[in-house]
Amino acid sequence: MTDTSPRTTGPGAGEAVGAASGNAVAGGADLVLTGVTKRFTDFVAVDNLDLTVPQGSFFALLGPSGCGKTTTLRMVAGLETPTEGEIRLAGQDITHLKPYRRPVNTVFQSYALFPHLTIFENVAFGLRRQGKPDVDAAVAAMLDLVELSDLASRRPAQLSGGQQQRVALARALINRPQVLLLDEPLGALDLKLRRQMQIELKRIQTDVGITFVHVTHDQEEAMTMADTVAVMNRGVIEQMGAPMDLYEHPMTTFVANFLGQSNLIGGRVLGSDGADLEVEVHGTRLRVPRSRGAQDTGEVWVGIRPEKVQVCAPGSADDGPRSRLAGGVITDASFIGVSTQYLARMPWGQELMAFEQNTGAHEQFRVGDHVELRWVPEHTFLLDADQDANAGVERVDEG
Amino acid sequence: MSHPAPTQAAETQPPAKRPLGGWMGYLLLAPAALWLTLFFIVPMASMVSTSLYDPTGSLESGYAMTGHVQNYLTVLADYSEQFLRSLMYAGAATIACIILGYPLAYAIAFKAGRWKNLMLVAVIAPFFTSFLIRTLSWQLILGDQAWVADTLRSLQILGENGRLLDTPVAVVTGLTYNFLPFMVLPLYTSLEKIDPRLHEAGADLYASPFTTFRKVTLPLSAPGLVAGTLLTFIPAAGDYINVELLGNPQTQMIGNVIQNLFDGGSYPEAAALSVTLMAVIVVLVLLYIRKAGTEELV
Numbered sequence: 001m002t003d004t005s006p007r008t009t010g011p012g013a014g015e016a017v018g019a020a021s022g023n024a025v026a027g028g029a030d031l032v033l034t035g036v037t038k039r040f041t042d043f044v045a046v047d048n049l050d051l052t053v054p055q056g057s058f059f060a061l062l063g064p065s066g067c068g069k070t071t072t073l074r075m076v077a078g079l080e081t082p083t084e085g086e087i088r089l090a091g092q093d094i095t096h097l098k099p100y101r102r103p104v105n106t107v108f109q110s111y112a113l114f115p116h117l118t119i120f121e122n123v124a125f126g127l128r129r130q131g132k133p134d135v136d137a138a139v140a141a142m143l144d145l146v147e148l149s150d151l152a153s154r155r156p157a158q159l160s161g162g163q164q165q166r167v168a169l170a171r172a173l174i175n176r177p178q179v180l181l182l183d184e185p186l187g188a189l190d191l192k193l194r195r196q197m198q199i200e201l202k203r204i205q206t207d208v209g210i211t212f213v214h215v216t217h218d219q220e221e222a223m224t225m226a227d228t229v230a231v232m233n234r235g236v237i238e239q240m241g242a243p244m245d246l247y248e249h250p251m252t253t254f255v256a257n258f259l260g261q262s263n264l265i266g267g268r269v270l271g272s273d274g275a276d277l278e279v280e281v282h283g284t285r286l287r288v289p290r291s292r293g294a295q296d297t298g299e300v301w302v303g304i305r306p307e308k309v310q311v312c313a314p315g316s317a318d319d320g321p322r323s324r325l326a327g328g329v330i331t332d333a334s335f336i337g338v339s340t341q342y343l344a345r346m347p348w349g350q351e352l353m354a355f356e357q358n359t360g361a362h363e364q365f366r367v368g369d370h371v372e373l374r375w376v377p378e379h380t381f382l383l384d385a386d387q388d389a390n391a392g393v394e395r396v397d398e399g
Numbered sequence: 400m401s402h403p404a405p406t407q408a409a410e411t412q413p414p415a416k417r418p419l420g421g422w423m424g425y426l427l428l429a430p431a432a433l434w435l436t437l438f439f440i441v442p443m444a445s446m447v448s449t450s451l452y453d454p455t456g457s458l459e460s461g462y463a464m465t466g467h468v469q470n471y472l473t474v475l476a477d478y479s480e481q482f483l484r485s486l487m488y489a490g491a492a493t494i495a496c497i498i499l500g501y502p503l504a505y506a507i508a509f510k511a512g513r514w515k516n517l518m519l520v521a522v523i524a525p526f527f528t529s530f531l532i533r534t535l536s537w538q539l540i541l542g543d544q545a546w547v548a549d550t551l552r553s554l555q556i557l558g559e560n561g562r563l564l565d566t567p568v569a570v571v572t573g574l575t576y577n578f579l580p581f582m583v584l585p586l587y588t589s590l591e592k593i594d595p596r597l598h599e600a601g602a603d604l605y606a607s608p609f610t611t612f613r614k615v616t617l618p619l620s621a622p623g624l625v626a627g628t629l630l631t632f633i634p635a636a637g638d639y640i641n642v643e644l645l646g647n648p649q650t651q652m653i654g655n656v657i658q659n660l661f662d663g664g665s666y667p668e669a670a671a672l673s674v675t676l677m678a679v680i681v682v683l684v685l686l687y688i689r690k691a692g693t694e695e696l697v
């Protein structure tokens with residue numbers, strides 16, 4: 001949206017569109033991918049993927065460039081045939097159904113608007129092909145919903161990027177598909193417009209109640225919009241769940257690094273003590289709740305999110321039980337307004353990150369200060385040490 | 400001919416600062432203007448005035464400029480048959496070029512993959528041989544003893560003594576052959592510009608491959624189709640070589656008549672016929688472009 005004026009369209013407009021195009025979403029219309037593999041000659045783009053997208057949910061497929069997100073969407077849309085596996089929608093096997101027979105629509109990464117048709121005719125295209133009645137009224141209501149009524153008679157080339165994006169959305173959404181596939185629809189927009197569109201998309205999805213499968217490589221976008229996020233890497237899904245679950249309980253180093261940032265410190269589980277595991281980290285013993293461990297024996301990565309880490313002067317008082325690592329020296333302190341981001345070099349050479357909110361309650365440290373890092377034990381997580389601690393760190397994120 | 404969107408978008412932008420002063424622009428235009436004046440406007444004027452000379456004159460005795468408008472009526476009365484035939488043959492050849500050329504251009508643009516350039520070269524390759532020689536070789540292909548005619552006769556498509564050479568079919572075949580590249584190249588250019596994702600968008604929006612072609616590909620290739628049609632029809636309507644080599648006196652087109660009149664020294668009639676041909680073509684083209692422009696050929 002290019003303006004911030006009060007909205008004139010609300011849920012009412014969404015209902016009007018639905019009533020006019022009259023294609024009610026059937027119940028139990030889950031999208032289920034079972035063992036789906038896509039091979040291009042020798043290259044495996046999607047590897048034995050299992051995925052269930054519940055009906056009506058806002059599902060985000062998050063992953064770095066080239067991990068197979070678009071390929072997965074294209075198989076659901078019918079633009080690519082899986083090498084192996086099965087895709088079901090509402091119980092029906094659609095693996096080999098022609099794209100124009102699927103109740104699925106796509107918002108393409110590049111919009112792919114028809115340059116020779118007006119905005120109105122672009123949006124009307126799907127309804128006309130299906131021979132639906134009252135196309136004009138439905139298109140008018142849909143253009144109203146995406147606030148493009150004034151531009152109905154223009155051609156795509158005469159629209160801004162954000163406007164084209166909304167046309168692409170309207171053109172797909174008006175068909176009331178059972179599943180709407182969105183392939184990085186916000187990728188071409190600048191940051192401000194992107195944030196506005198995220199809110200807008202989420203609102204529209206809530207209004208119309210259609211299943212959205214939203215592909216993105218922007219983790220913030222995925223977390224703010226989706227009910228369920230699936231983190232994809234090299235053709236497989238690493239972990240799937242509610243955004244907060246994923247963030248608080250990463251199960252792999254890739255997820256820990258790709259979704260937010262993490263300190264991963266090498267350690268070893270010594271044993272257990274009731275509900276807690278005892279872990280040794282470079283000579284220091286830490287307690288970690290058993291429920292926080294993806295692994296509970298042997299070598300582990302001990303993980304802690306930087307914003308959970310408190311930077312303290314050595315020997316200062318605590319206001320509760322804390323895990324602590326002593327002997328740090330501040331090597332970098334960046335003040336970025338809402339917070340200060342510290343890097344502390346630990347005695348074993350590793351630099352750990354700590355983000356302190358600028359609440360004024362904490363002491364500010366300078367480069368060279370000796371510090372102790374502390375955190376609430378429940379915030380620690382343990383990961384299998386066989387994985388690469390740097391997986392997912394070099395993420396592509398223009399956001 | 401092309402879609403209005405980009406031009407209109409360009410118009411809404413502030414006018415670009417002209418990098419060249421006024422006189423510089425004229426200077427750059429001068430060679431072309433001189434060329435056009437010398438080799439188009441002057442001959443045109445000369446042709447129009449020749450068409451109004453007194454037809455009783457001859458090259459030896461000279462012509463008198465009498466404003467003899469009757470020349471036009473005479474040639475129209477005498478040669479209307481050849482006139483109509485020219486338009487029909489050219490029209491048939493143009494349609495044949497579309498039928499043969501569209502699938503070819505489509506295949507080169509979307510299906511050829513790494514063979515694309517080779518196929519384009521193949522389309523242009525005939526130009527390396529002269530127009531005359533290529534047309535002459537069709538005499539051999541369509542000849543009475545050649546296998547084409549033999550096969551058609553044995554299949555009873557052609558009668559016992561049926562011929563291909565010296566028939567209207569041969570003339571239209573020759574025209575089609577000679578002008579096919581002029582249809583294929585502009586068609587290819589406009590098809591090639593179409594984003595293949597538009598085909599996917601069509602499929603995604605419930606259009607079968609045929610509907611996608613009709614509603615997306617065809618309208619987007621309209622500029623190429625219009626250009627190809629003009630580039631084929633106009634020269635085909637004025638052609639005389641194909642009739643000369645592949646036709647008979649009963650298949651004469653207007654180009655042959657003009658040539659004969661010219662050879663026979665009847666300059667005023669030849670000129671009147673040429674001016675008429677030009678006028679008819681200009682009118683047809685304007686009508687066609689108008690229709691193509693408003694309805695985008697769908």
Ligand SMILES: Nc1ncnc2c1ncn2[C@@H]1O[C@H](COP(=O)(O)OP(=O)(O)OP(=O)(O)O)[C@@H](O)[C@H]1O
Pocket residue numbers: 040043044045063064065066067068069070071072217
């Ligand atoms: N038609 C194809 N032929 C061969 N390889 C392909 C083809 N399409 C995609 N790939 C490969 O499959 C992998 C996954 O591609 P895909 O387009 O699904 O990535 P993506 O996750 O959407 O990436 P991005 O975020 O950059 O859009 C890539 O390595 C790509 O090179």
Ligand SMILES: [Mg+2]
Pocket residue numbers: 069070071109183
């Ligand atoms: Mg992609």
